Structure formats: C-alpha cells, structure tokens
Amino acid sequence: MTPDQIVIAAAISSWQQVITRVGALCLSLNEEQLLVEVAPGKNRILYLWGHLTAIHDAMFNVLRLEERLHPELDAIFIAQPDQSMPLPTSAEIAKCWEAIHTALLSKFTTLGPHEWLERHGNVSAEEFEQNSTRNRLAVLLHRTNHASCHCGQMMLATFKTP
Amino acid sequence: MTPDQIVIAAAISSWQQVITRVGALCLSLNEEQLLVEVAPGKNRILYLWGHLTAIHDAMFNVLRLEERLHPELDAIFIAQPDQSMPLPTSAEIAKCWEAIHTALLSKFTTLGPHEWLERHGNVSAEEFEQNSTRNRLAVLLHRTNHASCHCGQMMLATFKTP
Numbered sequence: 001m002t003p004d005q006i007v008i009a010a011a012i013s014s015w016q017q018v019i020t021r022v023g024a025l026c027l028s029l030n031e032e033q034l035l036v037e038v039a040p041g042k043n044r045i046l047y048l049w050g051h052l053t054a055i056h057d058a059m060f061n062v063l064r065l066e067e068r069l070h071p072e073l074d075a076i077f078i079a080q081p082d083q084s085m086p087l088p089t090s091a092e093i094a095k096c097w098e099a100i101h102t103a104l105l106s107k108f109t110t111l112g113p114h115e116w117l118e119r120h121g122n123v124s125a126e127e128f129e130q131n132s133t134r135n136r137l138a139v140l141l142h143r144t145n146h147a148s149c150h151c152g153q154m155m156l157a158t159f160k161t162p
Numbered sequence: 163m164t165p166d167q168i169v170i171a172a173a174i175s176s177w178q179q180v181i182t183r184v185g186a187l188c189l190s191l192n193e194e195q196l197l198v199e200v201a202p203g204k205n206r207i208l209y210l211w212g213h214l215t216a217i218h219d220a221m222f223n224v225l226r227l228e229e230r231l232h233p234e235l236d237a238i239f240i241a242q243p244d245q246s247m248p249l250p251t252s253a254e255i256a257k258c259w260e261a262i263h264t265a266l267l268s269k270f271t272t273l274g275p276h277e278w279l280e281r282h283g284n285v286s287a288e289e290f291e292q293n294s295t296r297n298r299l300a301v302l303l304h305r306t307n308h309a310s311c312h313c314g315q316m317m318l319a320t321f322k323t324p
Binding site for chain 1: 165166168169170171172173175176179180200201204275276278279294295297299300303304306307308310311312313314315317318319
C-alpha cells in the first residue's frame with residue numbers, strides 16, 4: 001500500500017472499531033435495557049442507536065456514494081427528539097444498522113485516496129475550491145467522533161440496567 | 163499540500179476539534195459543577211478531565227516525541243479510579259491541559275506523513291514489521307475517539323448541574 005492508502009485504511013479502521021463497539025453493545029441489551037435513559041429525561045439507548053443509524057445512512061448522500069437505504073429513519077431519529085413518537089423495535093433498528101454499515105464499509109474500501117479528498121455533498125464545487133478540507137475524509141472522521149461521543153453515553157447508561 | 167499531507171491534516175483537525183470542545187466545556191464549569199458524577203457512583207467530570215490530560219500527556223511517549231510533561235498525573239488519573247484520592251484543583255488541571263495540548267499540537271504539525279506511519283512506542287520494530295497498522299496515526303485516531311467518548315459523558319453530566 002502507498003502511504004496515502006495506509007492513512008485512509010487507518011481512518012476506516014478507526015470508524016469500524018467504533019461501529020463494532022456500538023453494534024455489540026446494543027445487540028447485547030434486551031428491550032428493557034434499551035429503553036433506559038442515558039441521563040434523566042434524556043435520550044434512551046434505543047433512540048441513540050436509531051439516531052446513529054439514521055445519521056450514518058445519510059452518509060451515502062453526504063459522501064456522494066449512492067442512494068441511501070433508510071431515509072424514513074430521519075423523521076423519527078433526526079427531525080424529532082426522543083419521547084416524541086413511538087420508536088421502531090430493536091430488531092428493526094438492528095436490521096437497518098447491519099445493512100447500512102455493511103454497505104458503507106463496502107463502499108469505503110473501493111474509494112481511492114484521491115476520492116476521499118474530493119468534496120463532500122454538503123459543499124458546492126465553488127466552496128470546495130476555497131476550502132479543500134471539506135472533503136469526504138473529514139466527514140468520515142467527524143462521524144466517527146460523533147458515534148464515539150454517543151457510544152460513551154450508551155456505555156454509561158448500561159451501568160444502570162438490571 | 164500533497165494528498166497524504168491533506169489526509170494527516172484532516173486527522174489532526176479532527177483531534178483538535180475534540181480537544182477544543184473538551185477544554186471549552188470544562189473551563190465553562192465552576193468547581194461545584196466539575197464535581198458532578200457523569201452517572202451515579204461513576205467518574206466526576208473533573209476526574210475525566212484529569213484522566214484525558216494524563217492519557218494525552220502519555221502520548222509524548224507513545225508517539226516517541228519527547229519527554230512527557232506531567233507523569234505525576236498517572237498515579238491519580240490512570241492507576242486509580244475516581245474517589246480513591248484527592249484530586250488536584252481545576253486550575254491545576256487546566257494548566258496541565260493547556261501546556262500538554264499546546265506542546266502536542268506543535269509536535270503534530272512538524273511530523274511528515276511518513277513519520278506518522280512509523281511505529282508507535284508500544285510496539286517493537288519486529289512486531290511493526292508484521293503489522294504496519296500499529297503506527298503513530300492509529301494512536302492519534304484512537305485517542306481522538308477515546309476523548310470523544312468521554313466528552314459525550316461529560317456533556318450528559320452538565321445537564322445535571324445547577
């Protein structure tokens with residue numbers, strides 16, 4: 001591998017570590033445990049799991065890869081806070097989680113270093129010309145941090161479960 | 163910048179975003195707020211701040227950069243869990259936090275892409291020959307995720323403060 005390929009592989013590996021941790025954590029909890037709030041009156045673990053699923057599904061668009069798989073998740077997990085509408089079952093979220101992350105990883109490994117440094121989908125070609133840091137890789141790193149942040153919250157909440 | 167320089171810059175920028183967020187959060191809290199537990203019976207925000215400070219200070223060694231600045235932090239924030247000994251004041255932790263991260267960032271920006279892909283300090287040259295993913299960059303990405311994880315916990319705890 002060339003140096004830039006190794007660097008990209010490290011970023012994908014870092015993403016994959018967090019995704020694996022969140023998936024393993026959520027799949028290890030029963031329905032009751034998934035409904036524990038991470039802090040009083042705050043998001044439940046199940047909501048955060050769906051929230052990460054929706055945000056990551058939207059990466060298909062933000063990374064300009066292909067059509068996303070589950071746009072219907074946004075209405076529940078992005079547009080609305082927790083406790084405002086009924087959530088899908090954990091089995092439904094697990095199925096979306098698995099499908100989305102398998103498809104994302106498969107796409108990630110086909111992009112070359114130069115493609116990772118191309119503009120992301122929320123920035124115009126003109127804006128990108130002014131600021132080349134707004135590239136696909138920056139999105140990957142940012143989403144990895146975002147998932148780590150919520151993973152830390154989920155881990156706390158699991159201390160409270162029976 | 164060459165592609166591999168842009169990629170490294172993105173990783174450093176991602177690190178710096180998290181460090182800035184943690185620093186701003188902790189500096190915005192008073193002494194009483196810093197002593198709130200992130201979950202019942204779990205770490206207090208002040209402990210987590212010191213924990214991240216100690217872990218990041220140790221990066222001088224793990225990244226084979228130079229002597230670390232505050233090895234004395236390990237006894238309090240790594241070897242022992244919270245509530246087992248008196249903590250330094252927030253002013254002391256803030257001073258260490260600032261000094262360590264200023265020095266780290268200054269070092270980070272002098273390393274070239276090839277240096278980021280050299281082995282980290284917890285792996286021998288022989289082991290690294292077998293597995294080149296155990297490089298400095300992997301440490302940076304891992305520590306960024308670790309800090310994001312605790313940052314998410316700290317953010318939750320601040321909801322509980324007066």
